[in-house]
Amino acid sequence: MWMGSKEHYDRGVNTFSPEGRIYQIEYAIEAIKFGSTAIGIRTNEGVVLGVEKKLPSKLMEPAKSEKLVEIDRHCGCAMSGIVGDARILVDHARVEAQNHRFNYAEAMSIEQITEAVSDLAINFGEGYEGTKRKPMARPYGVALLIAGVDDNGPQLYQTDPSGTFLQWQARAIGSGGDTAMTYIKESYHSNMTLAEAEKLVMQTLKSVMEEKIQSDNVEISIVRTDTKRLETRTQEYVNNIISTLA
Amino acid sequence: MDLENYTNVNIFKKVYEKREVSSIHNVVEQPHHLLKDNTQHAKGGFNPYVNNQGTTVAIAGKDFVLVAADTRISQGFNILSRDYSRTTKLTDQCVITSGGMVADIETLHKLLIAKVKTYQRQFKKTPTVESLAQLLGNTLYGRRFMPYYAFNLLCGIDQNGQGSVYGYDAIGSWDKLTYGVQGSGSELGAPILDNQFVGHNYLVKTLPDDVSVVEDTGKDIINSIAERDIYTGDQVEIVIVDKNGIRVKREPIRRD
Numbered sequence: 001m002w003m004g005s006k007e008h009y010d011r012g013v014n015t016f017s018p019e020g021r022i023y024q025i026e027y028a029i030e031a032i033k034f035g036s037t038a039i040g041i042r043t044n045e046g047v048v049l050g051v052e053k054k055l056p057s058k059l060m061e062p063a064k065s066e067k068l069v070e071i072d073r074h075c076g077c078a079m080s081g082i083v084g085d086a087r088i089l090v091d092h093a094r095v096e097a098q099n100h101r102f103n104y105a106e107a108m109s110i111e112q113i114t115e116a117v118s119d120l121a122i123n124f125g126e127g128y129e130g131t132k133r134k135p136m137a138r139p140y141g142v143a144l145l146i147a148g149v150d151d152n153g154p155q156l157y158q159t160d161p162s163g164t165f166l167q168w169q170a171r172a173i174g175s176g177g178d179t180a181m182t183y184i185k186e187s188y189h190s191n192m193t194l195a196e197a198e199k200l201v202m203q204t205l206k207s208v209m210e211e212k213i214q215s216d217n218v219e220i221s222i223v224r225t226d227t228k229r230l231e232t233r234t235q236e237y238v239n240n241i242i243s244t245l246a
Numbered sequence: 247m248d249l250e251n252y253t254n255v256n257i258f259k260k261v262y263e264k265r266e267v268s269s270i271h272n273v274v275e276q277p278h279h280l281l282k283d284n285t286q287h288a289k290g291g292f293n294p295y296v297n298n299q300g301t302t303v304a305i306a307g308k309d310f311v312l313v314a315a316d317t318r319i320s321q322g323f324n325i326l327s328r329d330y331s332r333t334t335k336l337t338d339q340c341v342i343t344s345g346g347m348v349a350d351i352e353t354l355h356k357l358l359i360a361k362v363k364t365y366q367r368q369f370k371k372t373p374t375v376e377s378l379a380q381l382l383g384n385t386l387y388g389r390r391f392m393p394y395y396a397f398n399l400l401c402g403i404d405q406n407g408q409g410s411v412y413g414y415d416a417i418g419s420w421d422k423l424t425y426g427v428q429g430s431g432s433e434l435g436a437p438i439l440d441n442q443f444v445g446h447n448y449l450v451k452t453l454p455d456d457v458s459v460v461e462d463t464g465k466d467i468i469n470s471i472a473e474r475d476i477y478t479g480d481q482v483e484i485v486i487v488d489k490n491g492i493r494v495k496r497e498p499i500r501r502d
Contacts, residue, residue, distance in 0.1 A: 104365075104373065105380035112369060151371070 013138055014125050024139055028161035031141030035080030037176035037208050038067065039201045040145040041184070042156040042169050045194035046224040047147040049078040050201035052174075052209050053217050062216040068232070072097040074107050075148030076221045076230045080174030082141040089140060089159075092120045107228070109150040114157040114165045117144060122163030143173045149228045176208025183207055194222060198233075202241045215239045295347060295395045296321060299477030301431030302332055302343040303467050304399040304411045305443060306424050308455040310488040311401040311409035313343045314464030316431075316472065317481040317496070328480040328501065336362050338491050340375050340402030342382070345429025346416070347395035354394045358382065375402035379412040379420060386418030393417050397428040402487055409453060409487070424451050431471035431478045438467050457486060465497065472499050 009015055010023035017023060036052040051067040067086075068078050071093045079086040096116040100108035108116075124136040139161040146157045158173065159165045170188045172180030183204045192200070201220060206213040215235040223230050302315035319327040326348075333343040334355040342358060344351040361381060365373045373381070379400055386394060393416045400412040413426040425443045427435035439445070442463055444452050454460050465482050472479040479502070484495045 103381060103384060104377040106374065106377050109369065 025162045028139035028141045032081040032143045035174040037174040038078035038080045039172045040147050040156045041197040043192045043197045047154045048197045048222050050220040051078050068219045074228045078145040085140040086142040089117050093117050110148040110155040114146045118163045118165045149223045180204045180208045298348045299430040301429040301478045303427045304401045306409035306411045308453045312460050313485040314468050315483050316478045320477045333485045337372050344396045344398045346397050350394040351396045354396050383418045383420045399426045431475045434471045
């Protein structure tokens with residue numbers, strides 16, 4: 001008897017299993033765990049995002065800002081999972097953020113940007129008959145860390161393929177996510193300086209990365225509370241932090 | 247297909263050439279004594295626009311903004327109402343006041359109230375005056391080819407606690423002002439305001455700080471306009487917006 005076997009309930013993205021699960025979403029969440037590690041830390045001085053850039057071959061050019069991108073002047077995004085899926089979500093977030101500026105002459109709040117991403121993320125399936133645009137046929141296999149500064153101060157959010165979004169003080173996603181979270185939990189405190197947070201991000205990346213940490217295989221960006229602007233740290237800056245790591 | 251128009255560049259050419267003289271008279275209302283029949287225009291078109299006249303004045307202060315408006319609605323030589331409020335509260339820190347066609351003003355104000363509510367529910371905060379200024383501009387421009395016949399002043403307290411007035415034309419061109427006047431008495435009111443307050447051509451825009459002085463001046467301006475403009479009169483409605491919220495007062499003025 002095949003009833004109860006999950007094989008048959010993981011075919012369609014709109015089918016619940018008898019236990020009340022939608023397997024395709026759970027599989028999509030699994031896809032994140034194959035992605036490279038991405039870390040975000042919130043402090044009172046601002047937020048830090050850091051990512052690992054995997055270089056499978058020495059011959060590959062280290063691409064700039066592939067997994068750490070700008071959504072708006074005041075908001076950045078780190079990703080882990082299927083990067084192609086993330087680009088769809090990021091493009092959507094960028095359009096929403098600019099639309100908000102056009103309509104209301106103000107920066108969109110980080111929570112709203114995250115919500116806009118999540119709205120798109122749960123919009124998968126077969127679509128409705130007669131509607132012109134078909135939605136994504138499967139869940140997006142990516143998690144995003146969305147960080148920035150708005151009227152409520154520095155904020156860090158995480159989205160996942162189920163359309164859930166959560167606010168964090170510090171969060172790590174991707175292949176080294178769980179290990180990184182335990183590591184960060186030990187050192188994080190709520191009145192950290194931005195420099196301390198940057199160092200903690202790098203230190204954590206160093207401890208979870210398979211390759212040796214170098215200025216061309218990690219990247220960090222920050223959004224300062226006072227300037228409300230996204231800044232990408234230079235390779236020299238990253239090198240300086242690496243040289244101080246334990 | 248007509249080869250001459252093959253590129254589609256001139257698809258409007260025929261329509262254009264057939265068109266009767268000027269189009270401005272179809273939209274802007276003629277002086278009353280020239281107006282024959284509003285619903286069936288002399289040239290055969292339907293003119294959906296009526297100017298119901300009336301005047302509104304707004305003055306920004308250091309920590310307040312004051313609106314003084316009359317309450318008369320006219321159509322031609324008839325008075326349709328003597329107590330119409332042309333000022334609407336949008337948020338606790340912002341009001342809109344308008345001159346022009348009452349039906350359009352009413353619709354626009356209701357639309358903005360709805361937009362403010364939508365904003366509050368979606369973004370879990372009250373829109374700032376700066377946001378509403380942009381929103382109103384976009385809303386008006388969205389009707390670029392069938393505009394709301396409404397000339398607006400958006401008045402409120404900005405994020406720094408200062409009073410601010412935003413002035414608009416009917417299709418959404420806007421500017422931040424220190425004071426503004428709209429409606430049938432705008433030509434009469436503007437020079438008095440220019441004389442009494444610091445405006446466009448001043449590099450340092452010092453705003454008045456005494457509400458009661460500005461209130462008296464606002465009342466006086468509407469009163470003076472009512473002396474000369476037949477479309478302004480009946481009552482002055484004073485609306486004061488400050489950090490404590492919005493206050494409304496009315497006073498009777500000449501009714502003839």
